Amino acid sequence: MSLLKVDHLAVEFQTPDAAVRAVNGVSFELEEGSTLGIVGESGSGKSQSVLAMLGLLARNGRASGTALYQGENLLTMPPKALNRIRGNRLSMIFQDPMTSLNPYLTIERQMTEVLELHKSMTRRAAKKRAIGMLEAVRIPEAAHRIDQYPHELSGGMRQRVMIAMALLCEPQVLFADEPTTALDVTVQAQILQLLRNLQHDFGTAIVLITHDLGVVAGLCEKVMVMYGGRVMEHCSAADLFARPSHPYTIGLLRALPRLDEEGAALRGIPGNPPNMAHPPAGCPFQERCVDANAQCAERMPALDPLNGDATWLRACHRPVEQMKSLHEEPSHV
Amino acid sequence: MSEQTILSVRDVQVHFKVKAKSRLPWAPPRTLKAVDGVSFDLRAGETLGVVGESGCGKSTLSRAILNLIPATQGEIVWMGETLSTASPRAWHDVRRDIQMIFQDPLASLDPRMTVGQIIAEPLREHRRGMSKEETTQRVRAMMAKVGLREQMINRYAHEFSGGQCQRIGIARALVVEPKLVVCDEPVSALDVSIQAQIVNLLKSLQAEMGLALIFIAHDLAVVKHISDRVMVMYLGHVMELAGKDALYAGPRHPYTRALLSAVPVPDPAVERAKVVQILSGDIPSPIDPPSGCVFHTRCPIAQPRCATEVPSLRAVSDHAAAACHFA
Amino acid sequence: MKASLAPLLQKAADAPLEGRSPWQDARLRFMRNKAAVVSLLMLAVITLACIAGPMLLPNQFDSADWNAMSAGPTFAGWHLFGTDETGRDLLVRCLIGGRVSLMIGALATLTSVTLGIVWGAIAGFVGGRVDNAMMRIVDMMYAIPYLLIAILMVTLLGREFYLVVLTITVFSWMDMARVVRGQTLAIRSKEYVEAARAIGVSTGGIIVRHVVPNLLGIVAIYTTVTVPGVILTESVLSFLGLGVQEPMTSWGVLIQDGVGVMETAPWILLFPAGLLSVTLYCINFVGDGLRDALDPKDR
Numbered sequence: 001m002s003l004l005k006v007d008h009l010a011v012e013f014q015t016p017d018a019a020v021r022a023v024n025g026v027s028f029e030l031e032e033g034s035t036l037g038i039v040g041e042s043g044s045g046k047s048q049s050v051l052a053m054l055g056l057l058a059r060n061g062r063a064s065g066t067a068l069y070q071g072e073n074l075l076t077m078p079p080k081a082l083n084r085i086r087g088n089r090l091s092m093i094f095q096d097p098m099t100s101l102n103p104y105l106t107i108e109r110q111m112t113e114v115l116e117l118h119k120s121m122t123r124r125a126a127k128k129r130a131i132g133m134l135e136a137v138r139i140p141e142a143a144h145r146i147d148q149y150p151h152e153l154s155g156g157m158r159q160r161v162m163i164a165m166a167l168l169c170e171p172q173v174l175f176a177d178e179p180t181t182a183l184d185v186t187v188q189a190q191i192l193q194l195l196r197n198l199q200h201d202f203g204t205a206i207v208l209i210t211h212d213l214g215v216v217a218g219l220c221e222k223v224m225v226m227y228g229g230r231v232m233e234h235c236s237a238a239d240l241f242a243r244p245s246h247p248y249t250i251g252l253l254r255a256l257p258r259l260d261e262e263g264a265a266l267r268g269i270p271g272n273p274p275n276m277a278h279p280p281a282g283c284p285f286q287e288r289c290v291d292a293n294a295q296c297a298e299r300m301p302a303l304d305p306l307n308g309d310a311t312w313l314r315a316c317h318r319p320v321e322q323m324k325s326l327h328e329e330p331s332h333v
Numbered sequence: 334m335s336e337q338t339i340l341s342v343r344d345v346q347v348h349f350k351v352k353a354k355s356r357l358p359w360a361p362p363r364t365l366k367a368v369d370g371v372s373f374d375l376r377a378g379e380t381l382g383v384v385g386e387s388g389c390g391k392s393t394l395s396r397a398i399l400n401l402i403p404a405t406q407g408e409i410v411w412m413g414e415t416l417s418t419a420s421p422r423a424w425h426d427v428r429r430d431i432q433m434i435f436q437d438p439l440a441s442l443d444p445r446m447t448v449g450q451i452i453a454e455p456l457r458e459h460r461r462g463m464s465k466e467e468t469t470q471r472v473r474a475m476m477a478k479v480g481l482r483e484q485m486i487n488r489y490a491h492e493f494s495g496g497q498c499q500r501i502g503i504a505r506a507l508v509v510e511p512k513l514v515v516c517d518e519p520v521s522a523l524d525v526s527i528q529a530q531i532v533n534l535l536k537s538l539q540a541e542m543g544l545a546l547i548f549i550a551h552d553l554a555v556v557k558h559i560s561d562r563v564m565v566m567y568l569g570h571v572m573e574l575a576g577k578d579a580l581y582a583g584p585r586h587p588y589t590r591a592l593l594s595a596v597p598v599p600d601p602a603v604e605r606a607k608v609v610q611i612l613s614g615d616i617p618s619p620i621d622p623p624s625g626c627v628f629h630t631r632c633p634i635a636q637p638r639c640a641t642e643v644p645s646l647r648a649v650s651d652h653a654a655a656a657c658h659f660a
Numbered sequence: 661m662k663a664s665l666a667p668l669l670q671k672a673a674d675a676p677l678e679g680r681s682p683w684q685d686a687r688l689r690f691m692r693n694k695a696a697v698v699s700l701l702m703l704a705v706i707t708l709a710c711i712a713g714p715m716l717l718p719n720q721f722d723s724a725d726w727n728a729m730s731a732g733p734t735f736a737g738w739h740l741f742g743t744d745e746t747g748r749d750l751l752v753r754c755l756i757g758g759r760v761s762l763m764i765g766a767l768a769t770l771t772s773v774t775l776g777i778v779w780g781a782i783a784g785f786v787g788g789r790v791d792n793a794m795m796r797i798v799d800m801m802y803a804i805p806y807l808l809i810a811i812l813m814v815t816l817l818g819r820e821f822y823l824v825v826l827t828i829t830v831f832s833w834m835d836m837a838r839v840v841r842g843q844t845l846a847i848r849s850k851e852y853v854e855a856a857r858a859i860g861v862s863t864g865g866i867i868v869r870h871v872v873p874n875l876l877g878i879v880a881i882y883t884t885v886t887v888p889g890v891i892l893t894e895s896v897l898s899f900l901g902l903g904v905q906e907p908m909t910s911w912g913v914l915i916q917d918g919v920g921v922m923e924t925a926p927w928i929l930l931f932p933a934g935l936l937s938v939t940l941y942c943i944n945f946v947g948d949g950l951r952d953a954l955d956p957k958d959r
Binding site for chain 1 (some may be wrong): 340386387412467494496497524525526527528529530531532533551552553554556557558575583591592593594595596598599600601602603604609611612615616
């Protein structure tokens with residue numbers, strides 16, 4: 001049963017120089033309790049898609065399309081209704097915990113606010129619940145820490161607080177926008193393990209937005225690869241890493257430096273990220289794509305099932321069998 | 334890669350005075366020990382990768398090597414000449430041979446200068462006699478070498494993408510044909526597909542020009558692709574210094590082991606089967622570093638001895654040295 | 661024919677493309693701001709009128725027209741702004757007064773901006789105790805009640821033209837000093853300055869090649885902020901009778917004259933006051949336009 005059904009989501013920003021189409025037609029479904037990784041580089045539109053769904057776009061942004069949550073379109077919901085859902089059924093954590101936490105309020109105040117608002121709890125009951133949650137995210141001396149201010153905690157701990165805050169109301173979906181990018185590698189490992197455990201314990205669906213394919217491999221069952229505001233490939237993580245079928249995915253995996261590979265040379269993708277102020281008419285990847293042909297510049301390929309498998313979607317004009325990218329160098333397997 | 338050692342760093346320390354905890358005049362002043370005794374040698378044409386997490390001092394070390402932040406103690410010997418006590422005049426001449434590439438590609442370029450002027454600046458500084466035509470010619474040649482179109486010579490930095498800006502930075506560093514280039518996280522701010530381009534560019538230029546590189550990064554996988562030897566730092570100290578193969582195949586220091594196991598691998602099967610060595614706690618502050626071995630507060634194999642005795646960096650095999658009592 | 665074209669075409673293809681400097685970007689953005697552009701034109705018109713007007717108009721600023729004393733604005737005798745109680749043509753007096761006000765404004769701005777830049781740049785670049793001392797002096801200047809001191813200075817030193825400029829300068833340089841110091845500090849810690857040091861550029865070279873060009877933006881903005889203050893200060897001093905001496909006049913003096921006969925001959929107040937107001941508004945809009953055009957946050 002799908003929790004979230006997104007169809008042709010598009011986001012446009014009005015800037016004095018030009019209208020920027022950050023997201024140009026994204027569609028996906030999210031099942032209950034599943035983990036989806038949204039992967040992309042800069043300009044791919046991965047963050048903006050999620051921000052649009054939660055009504056967190058900047059003032060000059062407009063979202064179109066549909067994002068159905070329990071049958072209702074999040075994009076056209078009145079703010080009051082959206083507020084009841086946000087933080088409650090759908091919650092989000094961000095990249096930089098220092099700027100996402102209010103430096104002037106104690107941790108306790110910020111957490112109890114969520115519970116008082118959505119669960120109508122008293123302050124005392126909310127504090128107890130909050131301490132319990134801080135313990136669940138493995139913050140030592142939770143009862144003492146809860147009265148501290150964000151700047152008194154380290155980066156890793158602040159991120160745990162964010163996660164605790166996001167899970168207070170036991171949401172159905174947790175959106176995580178680059179939650180570990182700003183953290184050191186050893187702290188990242190801690191946070192990822194925490195997310196895995198929490199997902200197992202609470203059954204929350206997680207949507208993880210990141211540029212780090214390694215993180216996705218460890219946490220997500222399904223992966224959606226975005227480029228230039230569109231979805232390029234959407235399949236299970238196992239399939240994506242073992243048998244990538246899209247030229248961009250293949251290029252991305254080949255460009256990744258890996259610890260487990262011996263002596264393989266890095267292959268960059270030639271060219272530069274797209275300019276979203278003037279999006280190309282056809283496929284946004286075509287000017288960097290080895291497999292591009294004339295059709296690619298004119299028409300955006302549809303996101304179609306690969307070989308009839310509805311769980312493996314791919315947007316490419318070039319059929320898999322004819323792809324040059326696949327044969328240039330053996331993939332990592 | 335020749336056997337000639339071009340750079341010798343001996344027990345370099347960079348300490349900063351920080352405000353005391355309380356405002357009272359008799360409160361003892363505190364020191365931030367960004368770099369606390371780092372030693373290594375570098376040979377001509379070699380690439381030394383320097384990795385570590387926040388607070389390890391790798392960036393400060395790079396600034397100390399170039400005297401942008403003077404070392405408070407220790408020696409830096411370049412081509413046999415002790416630089417740490419050198420005059421500004423001597424440093425000026427050395428700067429022709431030691432150049433730097435920065436982390437933020439756009440911020441390291443003056444927004445009011447054209448690309449041509451940016452790349453020509455080292456030439457203006459170190460080759461005073463060069464004519465305008467020759468300078469322009471060299472700049473164009475350098476631009477072609479790093480993969481920039483020569484017609485862009487009059488464009489401004491903000492008109493380029495991140496990867497192209499980093500190419501400009503590389504061109505600027507290499508136009509005077511230095512012997513050593515210190516790269517401070519040169520690809521951290523770039524997309525993955527662009528990272529690979531820049532890493533490959535650096536490697537090919539290194540081979541072509543016989544450069545030695547000090548490559549600082551927090552991404553262990555990138556460092557693996559470009560380094561001959563790798564130095565792992567933690568809280569201003571060197572934990573391990575080993576040949577690339579030795580380090581990645583068989584790390585001797587517990588911190589290196591934890592670091593390597595924490596790096597996510599883009600392979601779901603590997604990731605799920607992996608047992609990550611989770612280090613307890615957070616990285617301590619360099620203002621009040623732990624006594625003895627600075628890593629002992631988080632080390633899985635710490636013993637009482639580790640809190641009192643500082644382990645020295647000693648050879649544990651032909652290709653590796655580790656600073657651990659139990660390596 | 662084709663053979664000779666080829667090298668030409670090749671040359672054209674190889675020719676360097678012109679870049680869009682931050683200045684050109686700023687100019688484009690400025691031109692898009694209609695209020696700023698209109699204000700700039702208005703200022704140009706006013707300045708031109710003040711310079712050329714008195715030479716073209718038949719009336720003199722100090723000659724009395726006995727046929728039209730305290731006359732309202734009329735087309736007869738070219739008294740488009742009317743005349744004052746002694747029959748002097750107000751239009752010409754306004755324009756002559758404009759010359760003085762604008763000239764004092766320009767001169768005092770020039771001196772105070774120069775002083776402010778030098779002060780702020782030294783403080784920002786040297787840093788440490790010197791910076792501290794210099795900024796405390798700025799703070800002290802802010803604390804001094806300028807009007808009292810201005811009255812004192814004028815009373816002691818006299819009312820020569822250059823002394824008025826000096827008095828105004830003494831109290832108008834602090835904003836620029838503070839702002840330049842702040843910007844210098846910001847630039848000093850930028851990565852491209854660090855890069856220049858890594859290349860081996862001397863401190864002098866860094867100041868000339870990197871700091872100054874990046875200061876110009878903020879200097880331009882704050883110059884346009886200083887000008888209205890300076891003109892207003894001059895007007896206030898003149899209004900109090902401490903400005904330029906008779907028979908020279910400025911807008912402040914004219915306003916002073918007008919206040920006395922506000923009820924019977926309101927135009928004597930309204931026209932110079934109106935000109936002063938319009939000029940100040942226009943300078944403010946131009947300043948706003950510059951600030952938006954040069955705003956680094958947009959990048």
